[in-house]
Amino acid sequence: MQMTTDHASVDAAAPLTPDLVTPDSFSVATFNVNGIRAARRRGFDRWLSSRAPDVVALQELRCPASEVGEFPGYYASFDVGSIPGRNGVAVLTKAPPAAVRTWVTHPPRSRGLAEFASHGRYLEVDLADRPVTVACLYLPKGGLPAHLQSPGSLREPPDGGLKHARKQRFLAAFARELDRNRLAALRDGREFLLVGDLNIAHTHYDVTNWRAARTMDGFLPEDREWFGSILGARKLVDVVRRSQGDQPGPLTWWSWAGASFAKNVGWRVDHQLATPGLAREVKDAVVDKEASPQERLSDHAPLVVTYAASPLPPHTTTRDG
Template sequence: MGEFSVASFNVNGIRAARRRGFDTWLAERSPDVVGIQELRCPESEVGEFAGYEVALDVGSVPGRNGVALLTRIPPAAVRTWVTHPPKARALKEFADQGRYIEVDLADRAVTVACLYLPKGGLPAGLQRAGGMRDKPDGGAKYERKQRFFGGFARELNRNRTAARRDGREFLLVGDLNVAHTRHDVTNWRAARAMDGFLPEDRDWFDAILGTRRLVDVVRRAHGDRPGPLTWWSWAGGSFAKDVGWRVDHQLATPGLAARVRGVAVDKEPSAGERLSDHAPLVVTFAD
């Protein structure tokens, strides 16, 4: 039985990641599909990737966001929120930001979607001047993320259903800026008052999962135990101490989830070898 592998990687700037060795990782790991988040550059500066076709949406915000999907052969179809505007009204403000792209693979009946979900913040009532890394914003970033949550849950359901009607499994990969369970954050008690692990974040994640909807294939494969982590702050010794979060995910329809054969996080051996503040998350599926 054959296998195919899918990687999700927030590169935190593709130009910087390539200078640090992204292309070497890509050649050595050689995934069949790669979802990239935070390209953070114009389309003309993304470049080519040996052995891969590139579908992308860099968005309209200079130096921010941008998503891409790399495939071994040209996909049967490519959809972005520019070419196929989202139907959910709440997503209109995000449609030109380079946050979502999906492709129908040409060599197997799977639709792969890549998402970079907006960062949030604390609600206004929890913000305290001097007690936060960022300046208080009256809850603006928190509200933005909540709007995205509501709209994307509906859009995700439509896209998953559309894939099923077309006889395809559906896989969502990307940086969702949410850690779902206490096993996804090293210091989970403190994280309960942080963006990404607020009750609202985790409730939303709960709502998009389900035995008939989407399965968190990494958690299913890894089991009910800490990890695997995918993000570590650049600051301090977080990377060396393995103090981080799992905010990068792969969520599959049940039929595809049942075909998972392996999960790996390609964490570099040392801080000096890091390609990004995230590490690639790679899932292998049986064909």
């Protein structure tokens, strides 16, 4: 079974077998693959087969729908977006999803997100075997505000802060949309889990050289303030930080250049943010960093969190998919 539109697809792979369902826990991985075709050439399928998470959220597919491919043992839901070679998100599940929503099939309601709706940045899946909605986000990378830009100090020519303003528009609008979606899931009897590459490091524990990073996109005061605003005891919990405590790392991104990877000089920009009920069920959180630069699958590494959670109760509902 395969259903396809210009932007979104649900692909059914191998039939689900009973031994694929763990009754008392499930694992969720989020991974910016920086191009699924390139990641597969580097060994992504070996990692997927070996690690075998129950749910896998992918960002930056960077290919047309016809070239996403199949993932044996998984049902793939994806939105590749409308910009050739850019963006694209997917969620892989071992059981067929109960519902799938993209910003193409379910346009965002918050003013300010319309310009991003066809770009392949957001995908929501209601799990069929757990009372959980998993939302996969690839948040736009921004730029510096105009007052921090100077010729010769940037990789790209100064733009007067246009990319910075674009990201801030997205952040403001997405915060409202996120509240709606989180509350909608809770009304349906589901926990809500936002995962993906948020292109923001929240605290100084999340960046190796945090003092220098204070004037860099992704660690600007306004970025960090926004990140803090979507967290809270009644909102979302950064499950990795709660699990790891106030200590450096774990990092999820390292530059391709130089010895950053070998020296573990990088950022934590890949996140799993859960509603409090699900956050209390975290059993383990790890980053699958490769052993050597030659083995890297992407400039990011997979973040894998294991949750203890009961199977789907009979009263749980789902929004139309």
